[in-house]
Amino acid sequence: MRTRFSLQLLALIVTLVQCKSNCGYQSCHPIKDGYINVHLIPHSHDDVGWVKTVDQFYYGTNNFDYRASVQTIYDNVLKAVQKNKQRRFIYVESAFFWKWWQEQNESERNQLQQLVNSGQIEFAGGGWSMNDEAVVNYQSVIDQMSWGLKKLNDSFGDCGRPKAGWQIDPFGHSNEMASIFAGLGYDGVILGRIDYEDKSIRLENRSMEMVWRGSRSLGRQTDIFTTTLYNHYDAPAGFCFDILCEDSNLVDDPYSPEYNIDVKAEEFISEHIKDSIKSFQTNNVIVPMGRDFAYQEAETWFRNIDKLIKYINNHETFEGKKYNLLYSTPSCYIAAVQKQSKGILTSPLKLDDFFPYATDPHAYWTGYYTSRPTLKRYERLGNNFLQVCKQLFALAHLPSEFEPRLDSLREAMGVMQHHDAITGTEKETVAYDYARLLHIGINDCENVTSEALSYFTNIEANDFNTCLLTNISQCALTETHDKFVVTVYNPLSRLVSKYVRLPVNGNSFSITGPDGNNVHSQILPTPIGIMNIPSGRQTSASLELIFEAQDIPPLGFKSFYVQKKNGDDVTREDLSLDFSYFNGKGVGFTIDPSTGLVDSLEMNNVLLELEQKFWFYNGSDSFMDFSSKPSGAYVFRPDTLSPIKKVSDTAAFEVYRGDLVTEVRQTFSEYVSQTVRIYANEKFVEFDWVIGPIKTEMNWPSNGKEVISRFTTSLNSESTFYTDSNGRELMKRQRNQRPSWNVTVLENESSNYYPVTSKIxxxxxxANLEFAVLTDRAEGGSSLADGEIELMLLRSCVTDDQFGVNEALMEVAYDLPIVARGSHYVTLGNIESEPTIASIENEIATQKLLDSWIFLSVPTETTFADYEKAHPMQFSGLKKSLPQNVHIMTLEPWTKSSYLLRLEHVFEIEQDSTLSEPVTVDLKQDLFTSFELKSIRETTLGANQWLKDNKRLNFKSAFQSDEEDLSKTKRSNALNNEFSVELKPMEIRTFIVEVVSKL
Structure with missing residues (x-):
């Protein structure tokens, strides 16, 4: 028995060693010199929701809408790949992998493990979903990539680690995403969709392959090899073999009357390969062999590919050229290009992004930047709460049994990043399902945060509540209790102050802070636009209580004891003839009383004439123009005859002036209202808008309505504006221009729209002036005339734009068109000044992305004195604030004994004379109050490989010098000493830290 056990153990060790040595580039089939090497990539593009929900796609239900079953794909691919060691296949979305993996027994898991270890199955991309790149925030992208990669790492080790991005379906591509892929340690990224005109030019000048620089600030360390598929991601026409296809199988039996392999092979080469090689820089051509939800009949696919490879490789020569077909993967293709090109690509270094994306001169996919704005806002809240949840979990050192509840929100947020989720390009029933998943995830994470707060405050965990309906001024706890406690948690790494705003039934309240002092408050009537929401609002509250929670500690909280009292402190309407409104920081605006519109803005010692109005685009329905796409979930296209109209030239308004907040409340029409607001200590003017319900005439022909807010100033912007890239670096935009080619503009509005994730x-x-508008969610935006900024807020489209959703974008809630509420934060200042306007904008954006979170509880004690004795009312997770340009981006449990810690520099190079300098953070053991660091090791951005072990394939544009930017872009040392970390502008560094609890 002992001998048999030893032999089994030895065999296992040998197998493990072999597995480790067989995956990776050594598992790639060899290419042949002097041949055109055709890399066939068997793949299935499996949307994590779209026209069916995630579960419907996985289990194969609701096949009336789409015949797809992802579990069947996994089952059948597993069997088919095992039949032939030459076969290859790539998986992409870890959400579906993990769902399938959880259902398998040990035998199926071992089979997949062996195929991954041998390189026959490779994971490309590897995120929880194939994320969008336009309307996602960088934090959420990094989170979902890291979570997917962690599952692959835990399941397969090194052999499960992706080496390439596979972004074949997102509708445009961002610089920040390129930077993220480089940070993940990937050797390249494969794209599927770029602008039709850009692609045509690249096909002509052999620049389909390029080196793409993701970050101006980080330079060459974000360079990444990039290629675009020759003909989208579907298999070549005539070579699709599945239940969703109608192409004939290949027959290679020469005695059969159905024999067709010779004709089909000739067709494959002459129609799909011969011309494509002219557009690439080496003798390697990448050919996807798949489509949406392909390989439900996996053996059929592989049998046909086997025959095609065998026939062509046996004949080799077609029209005087030699061809070598091989099963391949994205990483094997990238390695082949690197080998043959010696890492030097002749195309120019790409510095810009791939927005906007158009499929023809009249189909610009710029509508999805705004589609389903309430879901986009919900996703942003989900990210906010996920960071709070992860931090509190780590700070309280909660036991591992709480982690499944944290995972629930991690995974819901991962699904939300999918390119048919946050984009709003899904069916309405699927959008409801996304919201359902996010709701469950938030509820589950509330159990985590409540448990952590219970530990710090000595309050029962189930006594903590959050109120997500305060956006419609509804919160049962604050409306029905005469006393309650507001606990404000700050997820940022420095002190912040937060204006708390809660619906109440009561005209007077006392608020006591942790120091026992009274906190000044103000009570305002609920805005009429909120009161008039036609359905869904279930509250009797008509007042809102406002107070400032000052100096909330970094990664910490303060609690405020609120009690109703007798009196009447409600701020009444101001009827004075003074139409200028300012706070104590010199921030203010004026109203033209004849129109009710804002007519000037003042802040940072700058006065600017400003007009802000609402307009709506008449969305084209393509009536009598069936060759062009109408406005829909993806496409924004105004009507050619009557593109835009004003909602109104005037607004009825009322004024509420107070010590904490002053508000001018405007009503433009029955479906558009707005509150222009200044808080006492803020450095911006808030434009809080409420749009809807939009009533659309359904008679034919008819136009939809796409509502915008437009700011008009006297600034001479010279056809130039700037938008952020996924919440990070600014991208320069020039009207009717593209940095890479001379664009043909036939759609003036939609061709100049860009994604605005956080700022335009x-x-x-x-004049040395900068005017900016910051958003609370992703929106489409532009500057269509000098001095103007416009942002699209809500879309109602009467027809489908014919890109697959098969329903019009007409959102409904409670059987009525939806109402959307949101905020724009407007800033103004001198470009060269101290503090810089850029630093002010960064601070606002950071605080709005990771806003302080409000937890509510009902005290059992009758007085503040009794409550204070029984419960700690403040806590800080850090001993001191970090510098303004540094943020602890991630703090979360990673293994039973370690945390994941990310630090980021939040300023760009040359953005600020001081804050754009490198900065060193000392992570000494006394930085965190509830634990100390035992050890620290740096990883790649996705936390799935030690940084020292990551060796990327080197690519360079022939136009680059070897020394270019090296002084600025060389990666920081792993660690200056054991716990000291240097960060350069825009740098994100990731660590696995072992911790010892101090609790």
Whole structure:
């Protein structure tokens, strides 16, 4: 028995050693010199929701809408790949992998493990979903990539680690995503969709392959090999073999009357390969062999590919050229290009992004930047709460049994990043399901945060509540209790102050802070636009209580004891004839009383004439123009005859002026209202808008309505504006121009729209002025005339734009068109000043992305004194605030004995004379209050490989010098000493830290 056991153990060790040595580039089939090497990539593009929900796609239900079953794909691919060691296949979305993996027994898991270890199955991309790149925030992308990669790492080790991005379906591509892929340690990324005109030019000048620089600030360390598929991601026409296809199988029996392999092979080469090689820089051509939800009949696919490879490789020569077909993967293709090109690509270094994306001169996919704005806002809240949840879990050192509840929100947020989720390009029933998943995830994470707060405050965990309906001024706890406690948690790494705003039934309240002092408050009537929401609002509250929670500690909280009292402190309407409104920081605006519109803005010692109005685009329905796409979930296309109209030239308004907040409440129409607001200590003017319900005429022909907010100034912006890239670096935009080619503009509005994840701004260089609008969610935006900024808020489209959703974008809630509420935060200042306007904008964006979170509880004690004695009312997770340009981006449990810690520099190079300098953070053992660091090791961005072990394939544009930017872009040392970390502008560094609890 002992001998048999020893032999089994030895065999296992040998197998493990072999597995480790067989995956990776050594598992790639060899290419042949002097041949055109055709890399066939068997793949299935499996949307994590779209026209069916995630579960419907996985289990294969609701096949009336789409015949797809992802579990069947996994089952059948597993069997088919095992039949032939030459076969290859790639998986992409870890959400579906993990769902399947959880259902398998040990035998199936071992089979997949062996195929991964041998390199026959490779994971490409590897995120929880194939994320969008336009309307996602960088934090959420990194989170979902890291979570997917962690599952692959835990399941397969090194052999499960992706080496390439596979972004074949997102509708445009961002610089920040390129930077993220480089940070993940990937050797390249494969794209599927770029602008039709850009692609045509690249096909002509052999620049389908390029080196793409993701970050101006980080330079060459974010360079990544990039290629675009020759003909989208579907298999070549005539070579699709599945239940969703109608192409004939290949027959290679020469005695059969159905024999067709010779004709089909000739067709494959002459129609799909011969011309494509002219567009690439080496003798390697990448050919996807798949489509949406392909390989439900996996053996059929592989049998046909086997025959095609065998026939062509046996004949080799077609029209005087030699061809070598091989099963391949994205990483094997990238390695082959690197080998033959010696890492030097002749195309120019790409510095810009791939927005906007158009499929023809009249189909710009710029509508999805705004589609389903309430879901986009819900996703942003989900990210906010996920960071809070992860931090509190780590700070309280909660036991591992709480982690499944944290995972629930991690995975819901991962699904939300999918390119048919946050984009709003899904069926309405699927959008409801996404919201359902996110709701469950938030509820589950509330159990985590409540348990952590219970530990710190000595309050029962189930006594903590959050109120997510305060956006419609509804919160049962604050409306029905005469006393309650507001606990404000700050997820940022420095002190912040937060204006708390809660619906109440009561005209007077006392608020006591942790120091026992009274906190000044203000009570305002609920805005009429909120009161008039036609359905869904279930509250009797008509007042809102406002107070400032000052100096909330970093990664910490303060609690405030609120009690109703007798009196009447409600702020009444101001009927004075003074139409200028300012706070104590010199921030203010004026109203033209004849129109009710804002007519000037003042802050940072700058006065600017400003007009803000609402307009709506008449969305084209393509009536009598069936060759062009109408406005829909993806496409924004105004009607050619009557593109845009004003909602109104005037607004009825009322004023509420107070010590904490002053508000001008405007009503433009029955479906558009707005509150223009300044808080006492803020450095921005808030434009809080409420749009809807939009009533659309359904008679034919008819137009939809796409509502925008437009800011018009006197600034000379010279056709130039700037938008952020996924919440990070600014991208320069020029009207009717593209940095890479001379664009043909036939759609003036939609061709100049860009994704605005957090900020859009214009500059007047001569006047040294900058005007910016920051958003609370992703929106489409532009500057269609000098001095103007516009942002699209809500879309109602009467027809489908014919890109697969098969229903019009007409959102409904409670059987009525939806109502959307959101905020724009407007700033103004000198470009060269101290503090810089850029630093002010960064601070606002950071605080709005990771806002302080409000937890509510009902005290059992009758007085504040009794409550204070029984419960700690403040806590800080850090001993001191970090510098303004540094943020603890991630703090979360990673293994039973370690945390994942990310630090980021939040300023760009040359953005600020001081804050754009490198900074060193000392992570000494006394930085965190509830634990100390035992050890620290740096990883790649996705935390799935030690940084020292990551060796990326080197690519360079022939136009680059070897020394270019090396002084600025060389990666920081892993660690200056054991716990000291240097960060350069825009740098994100990731660590696995072992911790010892101090609790």
């Amino acid at each position: 701004l214009i500059r007047d260089e001569e």
